[in-house]
Amino acid sequence: MKKLVIYLMAEPETPExxxxxxxxxxxxxxxxxxxxxxxxxxxxxxRAAERALSRGMRTRECLDVLRQTHELVPGxxxxxxxxxxxxxxxxxxxxxxxVQTAGGSSMIVADLPVDVRPETRRVQxxxxxxxDERIALAGANTDGWLYLVTVTGxxxxxxxxxxxxxxxxxxxxxxxxxxxxxxxxxxxxEHARSVAExxxxxxxxxxxxxxxxxxxxxxREYVASLRSALDTVxxxx
Amino acid sequence: MSTSxxxxxxxxxxxxxxxxxxxxxxxxxRDALADDTFHAELHALLTTYAxxxxxxxxxxxxxxxxxxYLKREDLLHTxxxxxxxxxxxxxLAQRLGKRRIVAETGAxxxxxxxxxxxxxxxxxxxxxxxEEDIRRQKPNVExxxxxxxEVRPVDxxxxxxxxxTSEAIRDWITNVETTHYLIGSCVGPAPYPELVAELQSVIxxxxxxxxxxxxxxxxxxxxxxxxxxxNAIGIFHGFLDDxxxxxxxxxxxxxxxxGTGRAGVLHGARSSVLADEDGQIADAHSISAxxxxxxxxxxxxxxxxxxxxxxxxxxxxxxxxxxxxLARTEGIIPALExxxxxxxxxxxxxxxILVCLSGRGDKDLAEALLGLEKLA
Numbered sequence: 001m002k003k004l005v006i007y008l009m010a011e012p013e014t015p016e017x018x019x020x021x022x023x024x025x026x027x028x029x030x031x032x033x034x035x036x037x038x039x040x041x042x043x044x045x046x047r048a049a050e051r052a053l054s055r056g057m058r059t060r061e062c063l064d065v066l067r068q069t070h071e072l073v074p075g076x077x078x079x080x081x082x083x084x085x086x087x088x089x090x091x092x093x094x095x096x097x098x099v100q101t102a103g104g105s106s107m108i109v110a111d112l113p114v115d116v117r118p119e120t121r122r123v124q125x126x127x128x129x130x131x132d133e134r135i136a137l138a139g140a141n142t143d144g145w146l147y148l149v150t151v152t153g154x155x156x157x158x159x160x161x162x163x164x165x166x167x168x169x170x171x172x173x174x175x176x177x178x179x180x181x182x183x184x185x186x187x188x189x190e191h192a193r194s195v196a197e198x199x200x201x202x203x204x205x206x207x208x209x210x211x212x213x214x215x216x217x218x219x220r221e222y223v224a225s226l227r228s229a230l231d232t233v234x235x236x237x
Numbered sequence: 238m239s240t241s242x243x244x245x246x247x248x249x250x251x252x253x254x255x256x257x258x259x260x261x262x263x264x265x266x267r268d269a270l271a272d273d274t275f276h277a278e279l280h281a282l283l284t285t286y287a288x289x290x291x292x293x294x295x296x297x298x299x300x301x302x303x304x305x306y307l308k309r310e311d312l313l314h315t316x317x318x319x320x321x322x323x324x325x326x327x328x329l330a331q332r333l334g335k336r337r338i339v340a341e342t343g344a345x346x347x348x349x350x351x352x353x354x355x356x357x358x359x360x361x362x363x364x365x366x367x368e369e370d371i372r373r374q375k376p377n378v379e380x381x382x383x384x385x386x387e388v389r390p391v392d393x394x395x396x397x398x399x400x401x402t403s404e405a406i407r408d409w410i411t412n413v414e415t416t417h418y419l420i421g422s423c424v425g426p427a428p429y430p431e432l433v434a435e436l437q438s439v440i441x442x443x444x445x446x447x448x449x450x451x452x453x454x455x456x457x458x459x460x461x462x463x464x465x466x467x468n469a470i471g472i473f474h475g476f477l478d479d480x481x482x483x484x485x486x487x488x489x490x491x492x493x494x495x496g497t498g499r500a501g502v503l504h505g506a507r508s509s510v511l512a513d514e515d516g517q518i519a520d521a522h523s524i525s526a527x528x529x530x531x532x533x534x535x536x537x538x539x540x541x542x543x544x545x546x547x548x549x550x551x552x553x554x555x556x557x558x559x560x561x562x563l564a565r566t567e568g569i570i571p572a573l574e575x576x577x578x579x580x581x582x583x584x585x586x587x588x589x590i591l592v593c594l595s596g597r598g599d600k601d602l603a604e605a606l607l608g609l610e611k612l613a
Contacts, residue, residue: 036518037399037503039406040252050393058515084250084502089516111250111502127254129413134256152254153411 002230003027003145003201004192005181006208006223007081009034009048010062011055015069020216021208022073025227030108030203031069033062033082040083040110042156044206059090063102070103077105079123084111092120106143114138123147128164132175139176148172148182148199156206157187161194169198189229196233202226242431244542246535249426251406251505258413263428265333270435275328282324286357287314289321289439293447294594298566300583306456307594308444308472311571315350317596318440318468319421323350325436326419327358335417337361341405343370343398343464344527344574345377346596347421352386362386365404367396370526373604395520398464398530402504422465423534426505430534434470440593441475448591458483458585461593462578463495463548464528466537468595473546483587484546486537487577489556491522494533495541495548503531509538524553524608525573525601555580557608560598572596573605 006021007030008014018029034049034057041049057065062080070078080099087095087109099107108123114137124138127149139146148169150162162185172180182195183203195202204226211222249259269275283289294307310318330338338360342348348364355362364381368390371378381388394400402424409418418425423433441459448456459476461469463486476482488496494509501510503518511519511531523529540546551559559579564570571579575595582592598605 035516036394037403039403039504040410042407046393053517058513058517060515084507085510085512085516085518087516088500088502088507089512089514111252111505113249113251113253113256116248116250125253127252129254129257131257134253138253149252149254152413154407 002196002233003179003181004223004226004230005030005183005201005203007032007203007205008212009045009052009209010057010065011052012065014065015072016216017212017219018069019072020220021223022076024220024223026076026223027201028077028079029069029073030079030081030205031062031066033059033080033086035083035085038083038110040154042154042206044209045155048209059086063098066099066104067102078103079106079108080104081108081110084109087120092117096120108147114141125149126168126172128152128168132171135172136175139172139178142178145179145181145201146172146176147203148180149184150182150195151185153184155184158185161186161191165195165198189225192226193229193233196230202230243535243539246506246508246538247427247430248507249505250502250507251426252410254410255413255426259426259428261333265329266428266432269329269332275332279325279328282328283321283439287320287324288312290443293444293451295451296567299563299579302588303583304589305582306448306451306591307569308440308591310440310468310593310595311569311597315346315353316599317346317350317572318437318471319347319350320353321439321471322421322433322436322467323347323354323419326417327354327360330417330419331358333417335415337412337416338419339363339365339405339408339416340419340421341365341398341401342421343401343529344525344572345370345374345381345600346527348386348388349377349380349384351419351421352381352384355386356384363408364388365391365401365408367391367398367401369396370398370401374526374600375603376600397526399518399521406504422467423470423536424465424504424506424532430506430536433467434474434536437467437471438474440468440471441473444472444591445475452589455479455482456591457587457589458485459591460485460487460578460582460585462528462574462595463488463533463537464492464530464574465532466534468593470534470536472593473540477545484540485581485585486546486548487581488548488550489523489525489528489577490550490552492528492530493550494531495537496550506535508533508535509541524604525556525577527572527574528577549581551577551580553608554612557605557612559583560605561609569594570598572598573601
């Protein structure tokens with residue numbers, strides 16, 4: 001089974017949306033803790049972060065949403081994704097502890113490369129520009145799986161799957177032993193299928209946020225369409 | 238916690254995609270520093286193109302009873318110190334084989350400097366600028382266009398330097414293979430703060446020699462405006478080892494990252510930033526677009542904590558008055574940014590003072606005249 005990771009921005013509606021995503025077939029839910037200056041994000045997630053902040057979603061509120069989501073979907077790994085500034089302000093260890101207490105399984109810090117604060121346990125990211133040495137380091141330090149950034153660029157839906165992915169997957173397979181989930185730019189079932197031919201799972205963010213605007217039913221249906229696409233691959237493989 | 242040249246400040250808090258490019262930049266920079274041809278090429282450009290050395294001017298009427306020396310970066314080609322950095326980085330970009338340049342700009346001075354060096358070297362130039370700054374710094378937008386640069390407006394968030402910097406970094410992430418990010422201040426991920434400080438330190442080296450020649454001794458205090466902090470770090474570097482010389486940075490009162498900020502992470506570095514208790518970056522407010530930034534170079538945070546430099550604020554009104562008074566007493570129209578330094582210099586408890594006059598005020602006339610009318 002290929003894994004399906006869905007990204008949602010932490011807002012009051014998020015627990016219900018997360019349940020819909022899980023019902024649709026999501027294996028893992030990433031929970032965006034919004035930051036005012038998200039360097040790794042394209043316009044969709046940036047705007048979602050701006051809105052969440054304008055609705056008062058600060059670290060404590062995000063942890064509450066994490067807790068509520070965990071209560072609704074206790075069997076699904078939940079992974080906060082955020083930026084260093086939030087951890088710096090909250091306290092690095094305290095942040096990690098409180099995420100765990102609230103039901104988080106790990107976390108992702110988008111602007112924290114593997115050699116900065118290696119003691120902070122998290123899912124590491126590698127990119128097409130990463131050297132073999134850095135891929136190996138990230139693989140050795142990552143928490144459970146390795147996040148392959150499929151493009152040199154920011155988050156956001158794209159017309160086609162990145163041409164940089166095959167060689168990144170090939171290198172990562174040679175250098176690390178953990179599962180490889182690919183994200184950035186994946187939005188359609190067709191993308192999902194072609195990425196899953198290579199990687200062990202996919203991460204869908206910007207498009208999921210857009211669909212989530214239409215409510216839980218639309219999100220469930222969208223996630224189910226990705227799930228079916230992935231399951232075709234699993235059968236073939 | 239990892240440490241850098243600036244204690245716990247600095248570092249590389251950026252997406253992984255950029256790390257190899259920062260490594261490449263760092264290697265290229267070390268190679269260049271060790272290479273006489275790099276220094277010779279830069280020196281030739283600084284003297285024959287930019288107009289270095291810039292003079293040191295004694296002002297006697299601006300602050301009666303004091304001897305205030307002005308380091309005249311306003312007389313540098315393009316009208317501000319920003320060209321020192323742009324020239325150095327463009328020579329470095331050439332060595333790295335990058336043909337596409339992106340930059341951010343607030344007041345427009347760094348954008349103009351970048352557009353200028355790209356025109357001279359025939360490179361593609363894209364400058365990100367907040368819509369609010371485009372409005373209040375129109376002459377510089379027109380200059381960049383004339384020089385052949387593409388100015389991309391940034392229409393979200395504060396619509397000022399903070400967002401322009403974020404967008405420039407996002408562009409760099411997307412086009413990192415072909416592009417050099419020509420950052421305009423001593424901010425951003427390592428090695429940028431150190432690199433920009435080194436390129437701007439020509440200000441301090443010249444000023445120290447010139448001051449010694451004019452007075453036979455060092456100034457009691459060196460004072461400079463601090464937004465990101467590159468002109469200040471440039472002039473401070475000339476005097477870091479002179480323990481008796483006070484170093485004073487002047488921030489805009491509404492953008493006092495060092496005065497009222499807290500440790501935080503912005504644009505790739507840990508420094509002192511204006512942020513709320515949750516780490517969300519706060520809006521800065523200043524009449525001066527160049528100081529209207531909630532972050533500051535990590536070396537300034539380090540110098541503040543170590544006590545080697547002190548940092549104070551000046552309000553919009555104080556800067557406007559100094560702007561007007563320097564024009565009327567010395568026949569020099571300063572930019573609004575160094576007007577903040579001038580405002581504090583004239584009331585400093587010292588007699589022999591060196592001020593970094595980092596840029597000229599033509600770009601600010603519309604905004605400053607409007608502000609002065611309100612004061613009257």
